[in-house]
Amino acid sequence: MRGPWWQDRLNDAGFRLTNPRELVLGILRETDKHLSAEDLYVKALQKNPSIGLTTVYRTLDLFTQIGIAQKFDFGDGKARYELANNPLKKAHHHHMVCLKCKSIIDYSDFMKEELELMKKTEKALSKKHKFKIMYHIIHFYGICNSCREGD
Amino acid sequence: MRGPWWQDRLNDAGFRLTNPRELVLGILRETDKHLSAEDLYVKALQKNPSIGLTTVYRTLDLFTQIGIAQKFDFGDGKARYELANNPLKKAHHHHMVCLKCKSIIDYSDFMKEELELMKKTEKALSKKHKFKIMYHIIHFYGICNSCREGD
DNA sequence: GCCTTAATTGATAATGGTTATCATTTTCAA
DNA sequence: TTGAAAATGATAACCATTATCAATTAAGGC
Structure with missing residues (x-):
């Protein structure tokens, strides 16, 4: 069952x-x-x-x-x-992280293209390295708007 | 100077x-x-x-x-x-991480396509969220070959 | 160069998320 | 029902990182 x-x-x-x-x-x-x-x-x-x-x-x-x-x-x-x-959750999303205040923004732009590319890469890497891939992560790191103003 | x-x-x-x-x-x-x-x-x-x-x-x-x-x-x-x-370092690369033994594999497949997509995404996100992006990270997480055999 | 001020440094202590330990409890299959 | 293996929970320990603060260093004005 x-x-x-x-x-x-x-x-x-x-x-x-x-x-x-x-x-x-x-x-x-x-x-x-x-x-x-x-x-x-x-x-x-x-x-x-x-x-x-x-x-x-x-x-x-x-x-x-x-x-x-x-x-x-x-x-x-x-x-x-x-x-x-x-x-x-919004089906698939990624994160933008502020290096100063650690705040996190979820985004889901360009998900279609990104998913395609990731799927392709995943497939190739799995095969090449005999690696069982569970998930992937994409992070953009930088300084958020309010932290920049605080300079 | x-x-x-x-x-x-x-x-x-x-x-x-x-x-x-x-x-x-x-x-x-x-x-x-x-x-x-x-x-x-x-x-x-x-x-x-x-x-x-x-x-x-x-x-x-x-x-x-x-x-x-x-x-x-x-x-x-x-x-x-x-x-x-x-x-x-190989110009641009990303990482595959084993969730069990924490071993890391660098890879640089599909970098051209990936860079294009990231650049596009970065541009859009920077503008949309007034975020100064310093760098991005892509990680694939899973179980490596030797950890799978150890099961 | 010298002085003033702010930036930077380094030793130490403290923090706090995570893991190790181990005896106890729970689960599954025989 | 029973026994072995898996899973749990309280506690202690770990250890990477950060806070503190007095001492040092660097840059610009004179």
Whole structure:
């Protein structure tokens, strides 16, 4: 019997869909933001006061490795996570990060062209390096408008 | 009087080209690897035993903000740095990162198409969001060949 | 050159996100 | 039901990075 895609993904990779994992997954599915491990832990506590921070970290790491979630680093010292196929998110998007204030802007311009190119590249790289690619990330780094004015 | 590009970049941004900065820059220019702050510090110590780790961090941050260097996070807990225009490096390249062992593969396939697309995107985003873009990053995340076999 | 002021530096301590450890609990299959 | 393996959670430890602050250095005006 096949379940929802994330369950299949877990099972196929040889892992169990446990309560804590389901909980974290549920939170990821409900938001359209980039949540940190701490963010997720706090939200998880509200639904299950016995969950541990370590488990949240472990779960996020697992999700990332099997392609359920994506891990981001925006340079502010803590990692952020997003569900890979988030129904609430604009289908596919990327990020612009301010090197000063670490603010993040999502954008989704030129996605069609970009997706094509990425798909092509991904295919070639997978083959060439025998690499199982889970996801890709594109970041533009620079200085945002308000930080420039502050000079 | 204009000096080399990095000096101009510093001056134009209102900063001085000091000894520690010149030292860090020299090390970045001599390598084709992704060095961590610690790596750079150790190398710097050999040439100037009085340099401080804090200064290395500060210098790298400064270089990143004014576009002399690029900062990378490959998920192993420490940031890496590369010179923006490194004569030793393959002109333009990107990275594939293993989510398990954190190994990094540089690649430079499809660079022509990619550069075109990025340039176009960059232009549009800069204008739309009044964002001064210093550099972009493309990462493919997945599981490398040897980590897959280890399953 | 000398002086003034601001920029820069470096030693140290503190911060804080993440991971290691390990005993306990849960899950799945026999 | 039962036993082995997987998963969990509390705690301690780790370690990259940043804050602090007194000391040093650089640049421009005189």
